[in-house]
Amino acid sequence: MIVFDLSCTGAHRFEAWFASSESFADQQARGLIACPICGDVEVRKAVMAPRVGAKSNQLTIAPAPAPAPTEAVTEPGPELVRKVLADIAAKQAEMLPQSRWVGRDFADAARAMHEGRAAEDLIHGQASPEEAQALRDDGIAAMPLLVPIVPPEAAN
Missing domain, CATH: 3.10.20 (Ubiquitin-like (UB roll))
Structure with missing residues (x-):
């Protein structure tokens, strides 16, 4: 890894x-x-910056400080990242009950709605990476769920 x-x-x-x-x-x-x-x-x-350990028989020399960026970039702290992820998980948990599980038929169901062969509906399901790319290539809006879920047939 x-x-x-x-x-x-x-x-x-x-x-x-x-x-x-x-x-x-x-x-x-x-x-x-x-x-x-x-x-x-x-x-x-x-x-x-790579993490390379010094040999035990050599002196460690502090690296030169990195040049200051031309424009300040504020990085979010861990608390903000945790809050944002928790908010995403909560919103997803709120939306899933309003959405219909279509399982492995996700790509076909999304394409049918896009082409007008099926009524517009909120759906969620499974798609292979190739199916997801084909939907994007055809301009069909679909996105992965940010927080993994257990499919209904796999739940206890």
Whole structure:
């Protein structure tokens, strides 16, 4: 596993874990990585300092301070991030009962509503990454749930 510092176009910084650099690149290309603060999917790697330990037989020299950014970027503190994530989870929990579970038929149901073959409805379900990309490519609004849920058939 590898951790990357990431940032969105809104200058929000966050970190995420990936199996490899290739895994990050694949998920980024498919628009599967979103800023947890604003939801922006235009996410890129942020500059990060590597953690390299000094050899035991060498003196440790403090690194030169990083140059000051030309524009101040205020990073959210952990309390704000926790609050935002809790608010997202609460809103999702509020909306799910108003939404109809369609299971693995999510992509077909969303496409049918978009094309006017089915009445507009709030739905949630499962879609493969390829199905989700095909919906985006066709201009069909769909987004992943930010907080994982247990499908009804898997609940106790």
